[in-house]
Amino acid sequence: MSLDAVLAGLDTDPGEHGPGRWLGQLVTSGLGRLPLPGHGRTLSRWRALASVAAFDLGLVKLYEGHTDALAILAELGADAPPKGSTWGVWAAEPPQARLQLTERPDGGVTLSGRKMWCSGAASVSHALVTAWDEAGRQCLVAVALEQPGVRVTHEGWNAVGMASTASVDVLFDNAPGTRVGAPGGYVKRPGFWQGGAGIAACWYGAAMAVGEALRGHCLRREEPHARAHLGAVDTALVCARAALREAAVWIDAHPRDDAELVARRARAGVEAAVEEVLHHAGRALGAGPYCRDARMARRLADLPVFVRQSHAERDLDAQAGQVVVQGEGLWTL
Template sequence: MSPVEEFLALTEELPLPGAGETARRFDQLWALAARSPQLGRLAEAHFDAVAILAEAGRSAAPGQRFGVWAAGGPDPATLRRTDAGLRLVGTKHWCSGASIVSHALVTARQDTGNAAADDRGVGGSGGERGGGVDTNALVLVDLSAPGVTMGESDWQSAAFAAIDTRSVAFDLAVDEDSVIGVDDWYLRRRGFWHGAVGVAACWAGAISGIVERSVGHIPTDPHAQAHLGAIDAELWNLRALISAAAAEIDADHGEQERERRRRALRVRHLVDEAIGSIVAHLTRAAGPRLLAHVGDVHQQLAEVELYRRQCHAERDLEILGELARPRPPLDPDRSEPAASAGA
C-alpha cells in the first residue's frame, strides 16, 4: 500500500491538542511520520484541520480528508461579498494533497471594499483588527465543487512528488456556514502554535523511521558504532523534547500568545538542528551504499530535508530572540508599554 493509500485508509482519531492528551496526539503523529514522511505530511495536515474545526465548534464528517492551505502568493485567494452573497476567488499556492484530499481549509484575504455589508467582518475593513487593515478569513471548501480548478503541477523534486502539491484556483460561491473564522482567527486562535509543535513531532518521527529502517545497513566498526550512539542519544532527546512540550501545552491555563509562540519556535528549532545532526551521523556511518542501494532511503531523506524547511531557521530565531527579552513595563496611564528612554 502506498503512503497515499495509507492516508486515505486511516481510521485513527487523535486527541485534540491542549485537551489533556497532547502527548498521545504527538506520539501518534510521530508514529505516522515514522512509517513514511509522505504519510506524515498528509496526516498532519488532516488532523490539524480536524483540530481547527473543533476549535471553531465544528466537526469533520466521516470519510472526509483535509488539507490546510495557508500559503500566500500572487493573485491571492479572496473572500468577497457580492450582491449575490459570498464568493471565493483567486489562487492558493503550495496546496499539498491537491488531488488527494476531499476538502481544504483555505485562508483568504477579506475583501475590504464593502465595510457596511457584513457585520461579521467578511467584506469589511478588517473587523476588530481595525479599519483598512487586510485580514484573512478561513474558509472550508469542498474540492469537488464547481469553480475549483487544479493548476498544472510544476513540482520538480522527487521528494514528496506523490502528495501532489500545486496551485489551486477558486471562483465559486460559498455559504456563510463555510466561513470558519474571520479577522485572522486562524492565526489568533489558541491552537495555532500547538499545531506548529505537532508539525515538529512529524519531522522527528520521519527521521526516526528512516533510522529504524537503516540500522541494519550500518557497519559495526568503532566509528560507525559511535555515530549510531550519537543518533540514539539525539532521538531520545527528541522524544523528551516533544513530551515536555506536550505537557506544557496541557498545563496551559491562560498562557499569553507570546509564550505559546515561544515554545513552538524553541521546539521547531531544536528538532530542526537535531535532524541535521542525525542525517550527518547516519550518512557518515553507513556510507554511500545506504543512499544508493537501499530502498527509498535517499528519497525519504530528501523528503525530511524538505519537510523541516517549514522551520524558517534564522528568521524564527530572530523572533525567538525578541520573545526572550523582557517586555517593557506597562504605563499604567496608557495601558501599553512605556516608551524607552531613547525613544
C-alpha cells in the first residue's frame, strides 16, 4: 500500500498518543524505511517526508526521526534494528544535560544522566542518543527504552505547538546500550548534513498544506485581496521547491561530499517560504482556520514551533562564513 493511501486511512484526531500510534501504523504497513539519502533517490525520500508533514507535523517529527535513525544505522554499519521497532534520534547537547558513557567489560556501554529534547520518548521503542566518554569524545549509542535504567519524565516540554510530540527529558541510570560507529562519527559522516536538509522537506510539506487551504478558499470565492496573497504564497512555495530539488540533485551527485552549504541554503530558503506562507495565509483567511478548523489550527500552531529547529541568524552567519570563501561566480545563472 502506498504512503498516501495509508495516510488517507489514518484517523485525523491524534488524541494523547496519536503521532506515536500513527508511526506504528506506518511501520507495520512496511513504510518505516525510506530511500537512503545520497543513493539516487533523495528527492523521493523528501517527497515522502513532505507528504507526512502535510498530514500532521507531530507525526512527521517522529517519522523523520525514525527514518533518520535507520539511515544513520545503515551509514555507520550497525546491526539491523529489531523488526517492528520504532526509533528516535536524540542529539541535542545543552551543557546542563549531557549523558555520560561508561565502558562495560563485555564491550557494551552504559548511559547515565539527563537527555533533553527527546521527541516521542513515550512512544518509540529505541533511540540513538549522543553521549560523552571518559576521554571527552562524543559518541553515538543505540539504546532500548523499555528496560531498567531508563525513565521517561513529563518534564521539559510546555509547548502548545507540537505538543503531541512530547519532547520531554529522559533520565538514564546505568542503562545498557550499544555504541554505533566511532567517536565523533555521528557529525563527521556525509549523512549528517544530508539529513539536516531533509528537515526542510518537512517544513515545506506543512507550508504546502497551508497553501492548499488558501488555494481552496480562492477557488470558492473571488476575493482579489485573497488572490493576491495566494500569488505571494505560490511564489514562496515554488522557490522553496526549486531549492529542495536542486539540493537533492546535488546530494545524489556528490554523496560523499560535505553538504553543509547545500543543506543550509535549502533550510534557509524553506524557512523564509514558511514565514511568507504563514503571513499571507493568515491575512487572507482570517481567524476561521485558527479557531474553527481543528486540523488547520493544530498545523498553524505546530509549524512555527517546528521551524525553530532552524537557528535563525546563527545559521545564516554560518552559511555566510562558507559563502565568503567560495570565490566569485557563486550565483551565476
